[in-house]
Amino acid sequence: MPDGHSSSDRAPRVRIAPSPTGDPHVGTAYIALFNRAFANAEGGKFLLRIDDTDRSRYQADSEAQIFESLRWLGLSWDEGPDVGGECGPYRQSERLEIYRQKAEQLLESGAAYRCFCTPERMAELREQQKAAKQDPGYDGHCRDLPQSTIDERLSAGTTHIVRLRVPDTGQTIVHDELRDPIVFENERIDDQVLVKSDGFPTYHLANCVDDCAMGVTHVIRAEEWITSAPKHVLLYQALGEPLPKFFHVPLLRNADKSKISKRKNPVSLIWYRDQGYLPEALLNYLATLGWRSSDEREFFDYDFFQSNFRPADISLGGPVFDLEKLGWLNGMHIRALDPSDLRARLERDGFLSGVSEDGLRAIFPLVSERLHLLSDFVQLTSWYFGEPDEYNAEDLLVKKRTPEETRETLDQAEAAFAGFDAYDSESVEAFLEQCRVEWGLKKPHLFMPIRFALTGRRETPPVNDVIAVLGRERVVARLHAAKNKFC
RNA sequence: GGCCCCAUCGUCUAGUCAGGCCUAGGACACUGGGUUUUCAUCCCAGCAACGGGGGUUCAAAUCCCCCUGGGGUCACCA
Numbered sequence: 066m067p068d069g070h071s072s073s074d075r076a077p078r079v080r081i082a083p084s085p086t087g088d089p090h091v092g093t094a095y096i097a098l099f100n101r102a103f104a105n106a107e108g109g110k111f112l113l114r115i116d117d118t119d120r121s122r123y124q125a126d127s128e129a130q131i132f133e134s135l136r137w138l139g140l141s142w143d144e145g146p147d148v149g150g151e152c153g154p155y156r157q158s159e160r161l162e163i164y165r166q167k168a169e170q171l172l173e174s175g176a177a178y179r180c181f182c183t184p185e186r187m188a189e190l191r192e193q194q195k196a197a198k199q200d201p202g203y204d205g206h207c208r209d210l211p212q213s214t215i216d217e218r219l220s221a222g223t224t225h226i227v228r229l230r231v232p233d234t235g236q237t238i239v240h241d242e243l244r245d246p247i248v249f250e251n252e253r254i255d256d257q258v259l260v261k262s263d264g265f266p267t268y269h270l271a272n273c274v275d276d277c278a279m280g281v282t283h284v285i286r287a288e289e290w291i292t293s294a295p296k297h298v299l300l301y302q303a304l305g306e307p308l309p310k311f312f313h314v315p316l317l318r319n320a321d322k323s324k325i326s327k328r329k330n331p332v333s334l335i336w337y338r339d340q341g342y343l344p345e346a347l348l349n350y351l352a353t354l355g356w357r358s359s360d361e362r363e364f365f366d367y368d369f370f371q372s373n374f375r376p377a378d379i380s381l382g383g384p385v386f387d388l389e390k391l392g393w394l395n396g397m398h399i400r401a402l403d404p405s406d407l408r409a410r411l412e413r414d415g416f417l418s419g420v421s422e423d424g425l426r427a428i429f430p431l432v433s434e435r436l437h438l439l440s441d442f443v444q445l446t447s448w449y450f451g452e453p454d455e456y457n458a459e460d461l462l463v464k465k466r467t468p469e470e471t472r473e474t475l476d477q478a479e480a481a482f483a484g485f486d487a488y489d490s491e492s493v494e495a496f497l498e499q500c501r502v503e504w505g506l507k508k509p510h511l512f513m514p515i516r517f518a519l520t521g522r523r524e525t526p527p528v529n530d531v532i533a534v535l536g537r538e539r540v541v542a543r544l545h546a547a548k549n550k551f552c
Numbered sequence: 553g554g555c556c557c558c559a560u561c562g563u564c565u566a567g568u569c570a571g572g573c574c575u576a577g578g579a580c581a582c583u584g585g586g587u588u589u590u591c592a593u594c595c596c597a598g599c600a601a602c603g604g605g606g607g608u609u610c611a612a613a614u615c616c617c618c619c620u621g622g623g624g625u626c627a628c629c630a
Contacts, residue, residue: 082630083630084629084630086629086630116630118629118630119629119630121629122629122630180628184628187627187628198553198554199554200553200554200555200626201554201626201627202626226628241557244557244558247556247557248556249555249556250555253554253555253626254555255626258627258628260628261628262628263628265628267627267628267629268629268630269630272630287624288557288558288623288624289623289624289625289630290624290625290630291556291557291624291625292555292556292557292624292625292626293625294556313557315557315558315623316623316624318622318623320563322622322623323623323624324623324624350564353564353565353579354564354565355564356565357564357565357566357578359566361565361566361577361578361579362578362579363564363578363579363580364579380564380565381557381558381559382558382559382560382564382565383557383558383622383623383624384563384564384565385563385564387563387564387580387581389563389580389581390563390564390579390580390581391580392580393579393580393581394580396592396593400593432592433593434592434593434594435591435592435593436592437592497589501589508588508589509589509590510589511589512589512590513589513590515589516589516590522590522591523590523591524590524592525590525591526590526591526592527588527589527590527591528589528590529589
């Protein structure tokens with residue numbers, strides 16, 4: 066319960082706090098996965114809080130996309146803007162009054178102070194510090210303004226911000242569950258802005274206040290937050306709140322090891338869905354980036370992950386995101402689906418427009434093991450739902466066979482299948498073999514021309530299956546058309 | 553650059569906490585082979601790593617130190 070005394074021996078409460086500033090990010094899913102699995106395994110709660118305190122980067126449709134993407138992945142939340150919960154509201158822009166009160170409290174206790182420095186002065190300061198090769202940071206200009214000056218400026222309505230008063234001596238230690246204690250010298254910690262001049266809180270204030278108010282017990286977040294963690298520790302202390310347990314998870318990386326980015330890697334969850342990645346495959350892959358079960362298996366479902374995952378087991382090397390391996394896992398998961406399930410996925414993700422039920426049932430077995438992405442389905446089955454690919458007479462030629470011989474074979478095949486009526490895989494296979502022996506042909510010399518005639522391509526399911534699924538009418542017509550390529 | 557984090561095959565990792573069982577295991581990718589009418593699936597085999605240097609120890613991938621390398625962060629963005 067969010068009573069201000071949450072401790073880790075009670076049911077954990079964890080959260081993710083994405084910003085609605087663009088496409089839903091794969092890194093958000095990565096962190097969400099760890100948080101949700103941990104909370105659910107421990108009988109705790111997983112909360113979703115929208116961190117929309119930056120008005121300039123706010124994108125109206127982003128929030129809905131975050132919801133949709135996370136739901137697509139199955140990473141649902143127990144409390145959040147759209148599902149409610151006892152600690153709402155869960156959108157930070159709707160909690161301004163709370164932050165205002167907390168800021169006031171910090172001001173009164175002296176843990177924070179009002180700063181009237183203009184952006185111009187700050188820019189100038191930065192220039193000077195840069196020129197003097199000093200560390201950039203606030204110089205404390207407004208740290209100890211006399212009360213009379215403050216009152217004067219306030220009554221004049223001078224715009225200002227609120228900063229955290231960081232002690233200039235001593236150290237702040239961040240206890241991260243995955244690492245040794247991290248020691249920061251207070252003199253190197255900047256007086257962090259807590260309230261911006263537009264009255265909105267910064268991430269630092271809003272997050273600490275909310276995590277306290279929402280009873281968050283474990284903060285599992287990206288490693289990029291380590292440097293600001295001491296500021297958060299100081300804030301918790303100033304607020305008089307107990308510290309959560311911190312787990313800073315390594316960042317996903319591009320192939321060059323830099324932090325994963327849009328320019329070097331697909332990062333939008335929408336992209337993964339549109340490409341035909343299965344949610345369980347993406348989740349499975351993300352889970353293997355930094356975690357391994359004791360039996361080292363790499364192919365598993367969410368339930369397995371949830372019941373075996375321990376946050377403390379997360380490894381610390383920054384994992385390179387490898388689409389190649391994700392693709393392998395995706396194929397594995399596709400092959401693990403039963404036909405009706407696979408059909409449902411294809412349908413849901415829009416890869417099945419105008420395809421009949423019967424047609425699907427027939428073609429499924431032939432392509433399921435050839436799919437790496439759901440989107441492959443369209444190309445893999447175009448010869449079945451449509452016409453063969455365009456091809457030339459030369460394409461029908463198997464090495465060392467002349468056009469005359471090939472035409473003869475196609476002609477024989479056309480006649481044979483016109484008079485054949487058992488269009489099932491086994492019967493066709495037997496019939497083909499019978500013809501082959503009768504006509505004295507090597508397998509490739511018979512199968513390849515037929516394959517090409519029926520599909521217009523070299524790589525297809527077994528020819529007998531293609532024939533069976535196409536049926537007499539289409540088989541005969543396509544063999545006929547192929548034969549005529551030589552006229 | 554300051555501060556902070558990290559460091560096993562090309563990539564994801566097991567092994568590190570409790571040093572010997574590690575001539576370092578698995579997976580992806582790659583290469584070769586098998587099955588086979590093509591492709592795919594599947595099976596078998598191969599390639600390939602403890603970043604470097606000092607310690608401690610009978611013994612170090614494992615513990616300590618230095619170096620190097622990589623990453624993050626230094627906003628009135630999150």
